[in-house]
Amino acid sequence: MTSLPLQSLLARSEVLKNDWIAFRRDLHQYPELSHRESRTAEKVASFLRGLGLQPQTGVGGHGVVAELQGAEPGPVIALRADMDALPIAEETGLPYASREPGVMHACGHDAHTAILLGAAQLLAERRQELSGAIRFIFQGAEETNAGAKAMVQAGVLNGIEEIYGLHNLPTLPVGMIATGSGPFMGSVDRVEIMLEGQGGHGAIPDRCHDPIVAASAVVMGLQTAVSREISPFEPAVITIGSFQAGEANNVIPQYAKLTGTVRTFSSSLQRTMKERIERLAGQIGGAYRCRVQVAYIPHVAVLVNDPRCVYHIEQTADVLIGKERRTAASPTLAGEDFSVYLEHRPGCFFWLGSGPREGAEQAYGLHHPKFAIEENCIPLGAALLASAAWQRGSNIST
Incomplete structure (x- = not known):
C-alpha cells in the first residue's frame, strides 16, 4: 500500500479541519430528529455543490447522495454517514449546544456528517488522480432503524462494489480506531x-x-x-x-x-x-x-463485516496512524442499520475514537445528555474514509 498519497490526504485534513469542525458545530446547534432532517440535508447538499458535485436530495426521505467520478476507470466505492439526532435534552453546557429543546446530537451523527463531507472534499481536490468513482451516501433516520432500508430501496447501492462507514466511540481515545471481522454489532x-x-x-x-x-x-x-x-x-x-x-x-x-x-x-x-x-x-x-x-x-440484522474489507481498513489505518493506534473491537449488542447495506454488498464498519486522550477523565457515553466528542476525530475520520476509498478504487481486485 503506497503511503505517500495517503499521508498527503491526512496532512490536508489537518489544514481543512477547522472548516469541518465549524460545520459540525452548526449541525449540533440545530439537530433534527429522524425523518425531519431537512435543514441538515440542505446544508449537506450545498457543501457538496461547492465541491463541484451534483447531489441528489430527497433520497429515501431526506437522504443526500453524490458521486465523484475519477479520471480513470474503476469500481464504484460507497461511503456512508448518518445525519439524525435524538430526543434528548442536552446538558453539556457547550457554547454551541443544541438550540432545539429536547433534541440533541447525542450520538455524534453531526460529526459523522462532517467527516464524510471532509472525505468528499479531500477526494474532490484530487479527482484527476482517482480511479473509478466514490458515492457519498448521507442517510437519515438511523436512530429509528428505517433510514438504510429506505436508501437501499431507493437504489443507492446500484453499481456499488463495496461500502464503508464508521461510528465515533467516546470510550476509545481520539487518534485510535477499533476493527473486527464477521459479526460486529447486534441485531x-x-x-x-x-x-x-x-x-x-x-x-x-x-x-x-x-x-x-x-x-x-x-x-x-x-x-x-x-x-x-x-x-x-x-x-x-x-x-x-x-x-x-x-x-x-x-x-x-x-x-x-x-x-x-x-x-x-x-x-x-x-x-x-x-x-x-x-x-x-x-x-x-x-x-x-x-x-x-x-x-x-x-x-x-446483525452487522457482519467482510474480512477482506476489514483488512483493507486496517492496512489503511496502519499507514496513516500506525498499527499501535489500532485495536480489536469488543463485541457489542448495540445495533446499527449499516447492517442493511452489508446484507447487499461487502463492506466494513469500524469505530473511530472520539473520547479524551489516554489518561484523561472518562467521557460520557453515546446517548447521554452530556455526551461530547473530541473534535480532532473529525479530520482523522475524513482522512481514513478518503484514503480507504482512494486505495480501494485502485486495488479492488487484490
Whole structure:
C-alpha cells in the first residue's frame, strides 16, 4: 500500500479541519430528529455543490447522495454517514449546544456528517488522480432503524462494489480506531406485548384478573429465554424498556402494555426469538387468566463485516496512524442499520475514537445528555474514509 498519497490526504485534513469542525458545530446547534432532517440535508447538499458535485436530495426521505467520478476507470466505492439526532435534552453546557429543546446530537451523527463531507472534499481536490468513482451516501433516520432500508430501496447501492462507514466511540481515545471481522454489532428487533385482564376495585382483587401482576411475571419470565434456552456462548438480550398500566392507585386496570428490545449476535438465533417470546408471554399471561397479544417487529440484522474489507481498513489505518493506534473491537449488542447495506454488498464498519486522550477523565457515553466528542476525530475520520476509498478504487481486485 503506497503511503505517500495517503499521508498527503491526512496532512490536508489537518489544514481543512477547522472548516469541518465549524460545520459540525452548526449541525449540533440545530439537530433534527429522524425523518425531519431537512435543514441538515440542505446544508449537506450545498457543501457538496461547492465541491463541484451534483447531489441528489430527497433520497429515501431526506437522504443526500453524490458521486465523484475519477479520471480513470474503476469500481464504484460507497461511503456512508448518518445525519439524525435524538430526543434528548442536552446538558453539556457547550457554547454551541443544541438550540432545539429536547433534541440533541447525542450520538455524534453531526460529526459523522462532517467527516464524510471532509472525505468528499479531500477526494474532490484530487479527482484527476482517482480511479473509478466514490458515492457519498448521507442517510437519515438511523436512530429509528428505517433510514438504510429506505436508501437501499431507493437504489443507492446500484453499481456499488463495496461500502464503508464508521461510528465515533467516546470510550476509545481520539487518534485510535477499533476493527473486527464477521459479526460486529447486534441485531435489533422490537417487541410489544399487550395483556388484557379484568379490571376492578383494588380492594377486591379476587374478582379481577390483574394484568399488572401478569405483566410483571412476563417481564421476569422473559429473562429465562436467554438464561435457560440459549447457550451461554450465544450473546442475546431481551430488555423490557416500558411498562404501562393503570392510572389510579386503587384500581386494577383492564390492560397492561410492555415494550422492549431484542438483541442477538447471529442471524440464526435472531430468527428463533419471536417464537420464544410469544410462547413465554402467552403461557405466563394465561396462567394469570389474562389474554396476551405479542407483536414482534424485526428491525435490522446483525452487522457482519467482510474480512477482506476489514483488512483493507486496517492496512489503511496502519499507514496513516500506525498499527499501535489500532485495536480489536469488543463485541457489542448495540445495533446499527449499516447492517442493511452489508446484507447487499461487502463492506466494513469500524469505530473511530472520539473520547479524551489516554489518561484523561472518562467521557460520557453515546446517548447521554452530556455526551461530547473530541473534535480532532473529525479530520482523522475524513482522512481514513478518503484514503480507504482512494486505495480501494485502485486495488479492488487484490
